[in-house]
Amino acid sequence: MADSVKVALLGCGAVGSEVVRLLHEQADDLTARIGAPVELVGIAVRRAGRDRSDLPVKPDLFTTDALGLVKRDDVDVVIEVVGGIEPARTWLVEALRAGKSVITGNKALLAEDGGSLHDAAAEGGADLYYEASVAGAIPLLRPLRESLHGDRITQVTGIVNGTTNFILSAMDATGAGFSEALEEATALGYAEADPTADVEGFDAAAKAAILASLAFHTRVRAADVYREGITEVSAADVASAKAMGCTIKLLCIAGRTADGGVSVRVHPAMIPRTHPLAGVGEAFNAVFVEAEAAGQLMFYGRGAGGAPTASAVLGDLVAVGRNRLAGVRAASESAYADLAVHPMGEVRTRYHVSLDVADRAGVLASVAGVFASHDVSIATVNQSGRGAEASLVIVTHSAPDSALAATVAELRQLDFVRAVASVLRVEF
Amino acid sequence: MADSVKVALLGCGAVGSEVVRLLHEQADDLTARIGAPVELVGIAVRRAGRDRSDLPVKPDLFTTDALGLVKRDDVDVVIEVVGGIEPARTWLVEALRAGKSVITGNKALLAEDGGSLHDAAAEGGADLYYEASVAGAIPLLRPLRESLHGDRITQVTGIVNGTTNFILSAMDATGAGFSEALEEATALGYAEADPTADVEGFDAAAKAAILASLAFHTRVRAADVYREGITEVSAADVASAKAMGCTIKLLCIAGRTADGGVSVRVHPAMIPRTHPLAGVGEAFNAVFVEAEAAGQLMFYGRGAGGAPTASAVLGDLVAVGRNRLAGVRAASESAYADLAVHPMGEVRTRYHVSLDVADRAGVLASVAGVFASHDVSIATVNQSGRGAEASLVIVTHSAPDSALAATVAELRQLDFVRAVASVLRVEF
Structure with a gap:
């Protein structure tokens, strides 16, 4: 069993500096919860010269060589709070393949190429946690x-x-x-x-x-x-x-x-x-x-802010630290279902459409006819006159988005429709 | 690695029958998520004769001998949805000591004697999960x-x-x-x-x-x-x-x-x-x-209901099943802090007090004096007259509950206080 969990921190901005502060302030609690102390062995920053004397760490922990820090033999866990696709991906894939667990809040990277990270984690037998990437502090x-x-x-x-x-x-x-x-x-x-x-x-x-x-x-x-x-x-x-x-x-x-x-x-x-x-x-x-x-x-x-996001990172750190001490790996990503993602046009939703129309006979019938021709059923209509013009608010029943969009496009072409004032989807 | 996770279910009421139903309906998903199929090897019920032909299980799974079921060698996990202190405690302590993991929604037992369960789990190296015990389906x-x-x-x-x-x-x-x-x-x-x-x-x-x-x-x-x-x-x-x-x-x-x-x-x-x-x-x-x-x-x-509670039980089952296949145990209870629980009298809170008082000079001063004598600071007062009587609504600042209670007790003794119409604590 390791005598401590050795952490490399990549990034020391709003979130990173809160991570440093919490690691220091809650050191005793973290030790009790993990079963061993957490040791911060290095902090990668973009600029070396900046004054960071307000942080409770020795100045020699800072380095501008993030990849070098990730590769160090004495690093167990890498926390990345830099963001962006590269160079973050290179660092994290390197860490995971070498069996170092990763905690990241990098939503852009996870959404763009999460597969690479999950594959690298499986290859290295390491943990990949990312609670901070969505809805900040909310355990979700x-x-x-x-x-x-x-x-x-x-x-x-x-x-x-x-x-x-x-x-x-x-x-x-x-x-x-x-x-x-x-x-x-x-x-x-x-x-x-x-x-x-x-x-x-x-x-x-x-x-x-x-x-x-x-x-x-x-x-x-x-x-x-x-x-x-x-x-x-x-x-x-x-x-x-x-x-x-x-x-x-x-x-x-x-x-x-x-x-x-x-x-x-x-x-x-x-x-x-x-x-x-x-x-x-x-x-x-x-x-x-x-x-x-x-x-x-x-x-x-x-959902955001240094301290709430850092809270999510530290929650992950307790889990990762415990797994390392126990010599196990958390449940890995399961993508077994491999489902098709449908385009928006096929999604069924409801529309709220506001029209400014000429106030004359037959307008409502024509408008209703356009909806019907696209097989879109109308739930409610509200008409209010304003002199020669009228305002027409229509809420539809559920229909494919493409049919709703085509309906609105056709309405825009009608001469008695002065303006499509607003189109909004309606949920729940 | 076991070829299946063998489950004994204790109790087959509203929650238990939903567990049976979900185990059947979601068998494929559960297998994918756990990494092995779940096998229901027995269901303990109080009465043997009841018609349970609507449940998707063979009739010979039912038994009235819960303890015998728990002791069977082929049981990996015990799910208890009976409730009450005994005999549930005996069953669960038996299971945990024998290294069988337990999933329970038994809040009464956990609140009365959770220590015994946690100790038995530590002794047997088994998992104890109880998501269903508080707020039903909410992952909390x-x-x-x-x-x-x-x-x-x-x-x-x-x-x-x-x-x-x-x-x-x-x-x-x-x-x-x-x-x-x-x-x-x-x-x-x-x-x-x-x-x-x-x-x-x-x-x-x-x-x-x-x-x-x-x-x-x-x-x-x-x-x-x-x-x-x-x-x-x-x-x-x-x-x-x-x-x-x-x-x-x-x-x-x-x-x-x-x-x-x-x-x-x-x-x-x-x-x-x-x-x-x-x-x-x-x-x-x-x-x-x-x-x-x-x-x-x-x-x-x-927070309640058969299906929501069963959802929490099955979420626990996936975790427990995975742990068993990996040969590990989840983070056990941590009670390291061992904090003193203070009596209510010492808790700081705020009171909303409604008084019916005689509408005469000096009443407000006397009432305010009672609060002051107990060192309770008044935040707001609302007085409204009703003929010879007046209604007085007082909201205090934060004070120890004992001081607030003593204040109210003394107010009840005053001759010009016709009634203490209501006393409610105020939070947030």
Whole structure:
């Protein structure tokens, strides 16, 4: 049995420095929980010169040679909190093949090429843990990976991006438009200077791929995920949702399809205010899971931030450390199901369509005819006149997304349709 | 490596029969997830004659000799869903000492004498899993036991009894009194014919003991838990809570105390409607966890019912089965912290006190003087006149429960206090 668990830390930014701090502050508890002390043997950083005297470690632990640190014989576990595809992939594959366990929060790498990491872990007989990669501090992947293994998950619906949830919550609370709410989020530090990855849904799509892979025991990559961001969501959409007793959230939705495949998508959607996900405000994250036997479950908490993410990393470290001392490996990834990922056009969903139309005889009949011609059934219609114009709000029953999209495209061509004011999917 | 995982099932009621059904329906998935098939080798039942032909098993699997079944050489794992202290304890200690892993949902036994089970598991080198014992299908114990091991939990606050949550939700929604809401719960099958264990908080107290033990790495027994039920909660209390923007929930609260001990209690409390726990309606359960690094987390789902509970049992079975095939044992209980459990009198909380008083000069001064004499600071006062009487609603700042209780006792003695209409603790 090893006398300590020797850890190499790659990255020392917001998350890395919290990991260092927690390793120091909770050293006694960690020792008791793992069964041996944790020893931080090196920290790889990009720039050598930076002042890190506030961290409770000796200055000679820092190095700019991450690969050299990973290769050291005295490293048992590698914690990576740098992010990005390369050079992180090279480091982690090197570590795993050499039998060193890896803990990472690198969602981009996992969603782009998780297979390479899982294969390297199997090859080296090492553990690969990544609780921090989705929904920060929320213990979510472990339950999906382990606790619900005896059940059959049918759908996972998540609010997994704090920036967009902050923006949409602000729009809902104040009636602000997207740009105004984004400005507020930026000023308060909830949005980055370049918010593209968040507001265009790239971050959520990576997390959706990871969640879908775990939930359905198959491999889903970020490129398989249909993605729409929130930049087109308007104050009018939010008001329209409110009028229906709904709120708008950026959801990632991974579900089983009727023919045994899966669909994975990220887009804004209207959900009823009575749904547990509707109450998830500010920058919080939550993931709603539906399983055949368990029924509805929800996991809620902070999705980002140095300390919450570091908490997830340390939870993984306790598991990995115990496994090493016991000389065992955790349950590896199971991708046995190998399911087909369906394109968005085949996914069944519902649409909320707002039209500005000329207020004259026959308009409603024509509009209804367009829906019918695409085999889309209408659930509710609300018409309100405004002089020569009328506003028509139509909510459909469930239909393939391609049929709904074709319906909207055809509506846009009609001369008496002045504008398609908004199109939003409706969930739950 | 064993060619199958051989399971003995003790109990075949609502949960047991769902376990049988799921073992059959999900046999292929379970085999893939565990790495070997699960074989049900026997089912112990109380009565032999009952018709169980609807279950997908051969009739010769049933036996009334539970202990004999547990002792059989070909049993690897014992699943116990009978409940109660004895004879369950005898069966499970026998199994664990013989190296057979145990999966149980027996909260009463775990809260009364979990130590005996954990000791027997250590002696036999067997696994003891009990996800089903608290909050049914919600994967909660595993995250507490494993995912948050790298963090320091400061408080766990749960709605862990579906019956009382259904009753309090109904009182909140309709303004009904306790008896009326209990009748509705009974009629709908949410309350048992004898609802004592639920409405008096015994069930929640057992779960509180289990949660506190896991969260704080110490041993807490049901007898250590302060307990108050909901039978005294009136329609007036619920209305009073509403007026303050609050709702009333039966909470189990396990927290660290300032001096390094813990306190564990079950009682009704007012919580703000904006708190995530306030939105937990009907018979749902939720557990709100606060940890130093992770911040606030919440776990939500169905707390009871055959299928949800069976889902938790099968999740445990996958873990136990994998461990057996790998020849390892899961992380055992850690009770290294061995913390003192403080009596309720020392717990700091806040009180909401409603008084009917004579409407005359000096009354408010006298009442305020009673609070001050016990060193209890008043946060808000609301006085409203009603002819010769007045109603006085006082909310205090945080103070030791004993000081608050003494204050209320003294108020009851004052001649101008016609009645202490309600006393409720306030949380969050």
